[in-house]
Amino acid sequence: MASQDWFEKDFYAILGVPQDADDAAIKKAYRKLARQYHPDKNPGDAAAEQRFKDVGEAHAVLADKKQRQEYDAVRSMAHGGARFRAGGPGGNGGFEDVFSAFGGGGGQRVRFSQGGAGAGQPDLDDLLAQMFGGTAGAGRGGADPFSGFGAPRGPRKGADVQARTSLAFRDAVRGATVTLTTAEGGRITTKIPAGVKDGQKIRLRGKGAEGDPGAGRGDLILTVSVEKHPVFGRDGDDLTVDLPVTFAEAALGATVRVPTLDGSAVRVKVAPGTPSGRVLRVKGRGVAGRHGTGDLLARVQVVVPQRLTDAARAAIEALHAEEADLDPRAALFERAES
Numbered sequence: 001m002a003s004q005d006w007f008e009k010d011f012y013a014i015l016g017v018p019q020d021a022d023d024a025a026i027k028k029a030y031r032k033l034a035r036q037y038h039p040d041k042n043p044g045d046a047a048a049e050q051r052f053k054d055v056g057e058a059h060a061v062l063a064d065k066k067q068r069q070e071y072d073a074v075r076s077m078a079h080g081g082a083r084f085r086a087g088g089p090g091g092n093g094g095f096e097d098v099f100s101a102f103g104g105g106g107g108q109r110v111r112f113s114q115g116g117a118g119a120g121q122p123d124l125d126d127l128l129a130q131m132f133g134g135t136a137g138a139g140r141g142g143a144d145p146f147s148g149f150g151a152p153r154g155p156r157k158g159a160d161v162q163a164r165t166s167l168a169f170r171d172a173v174r175g176a177t178v179t180l181t182t183a184e185g186g187r188i189t190t191k192i193p194a195g196v197k198d199g200q201k202i203r204l205r206g207k208g209a210e211g212d213p214g215a216g217r218g219d220l221i222l223t224v225s226v227e228k229h230p231v232f233g234r235d236g237d238d239l240t241v242d243l244p245v246t247f248a249e250a251a252l253g254a255t256v257r258v259p260t261l262d263g264s265a266v267r268v269k270v271a272p273g274t275p276s277g278r279v280l281r282v283k284g285r286g287v288a289g290r291h292g293t294g295d296l297l298a299r300v301q302v303v304v305p306q307r308l309t310d311a312a313r314a315a316i317e318a319l320h321a322e323e324a325d326l327d328p329r330a331a332l333f334e335r336a337e338s
Helices: 003-007 011-015 023-037 046-062 065-079 124-131 169-174 247-252 310-322 330-337
Strands: 161-167 176-181 187-192 201-204 220-226 233-235 238-246 254-259 265-270 279-282 296-303
Touching (some): 003 065, 011 046, 023 161, 046 065, 046 161, 161 169, 161 176, 169 176, 187 201, 238 247, 238 254, 247 296, 265 296
Parallel strands (some): 161 220
Antiparallel strands (some): 176 187, 201 220, 254 265
């Protein structure tokens, strides 16, 4: 964005935050307004589309520490009283030197353009160059007027743009292609790599805001939200699943089937005496990542029978009689008293 625009635009007011707002408050305000005015929620509403663009522009500047510092400096000059007043015959405007505070209060001299259509008018780039440590009189072809703040010389790259997308659990594990709507109503199609995690940010190079003429576009920072799956969970590159087994299978041992994310099933061995909570590991059935493929972790959940036949009840009562002298909570109480 041209620096002259910053005199006229109040980015803090656009986002509805105070000038001393921290990064978290700025981000929160931006996300709320971006959702409210997004073109997908306001189809055909030109005012909402312009508001969406303004919000994105304000966030791009205020979220960047260096740009925000420069913007605040420029705005402080504007609010400090920089203004034109009517001049003498011919209507030539005089410029009141209100920037003397930057030069020690001595009435700093302002350089004017020497030719062309703007002859006799203040040259803003020269003015800013003098105020911020650049070379006086460098003009538009010389030093960057913000060089005193360490900004790069030459045309500025476009600002980065923030966006969000939501993926189904299976698409996040396998990878997917998504299409995004830009602030200008355009479309961006991109591939989400396999194994992306909930909350992960992906940088799309050159998909952000337009830069100055001759400079590249900014980047699009895409935050991915992954939806919950009714059966599978995720722990790093491992997939997790709760595996119900009967009391008899847990007590006597069994080989049971376990579902996998691709729809097939694998068989695992449940050892005799397996308790609830024990994890059975199936190698290579997890998420494919940069360091290999994770595993499928099946956590055993022993199912207590809800209805018993007379024979089943008699068998359990016999088992209870056999274990009459066993207190499974004895060790628990010993540890609690230590």
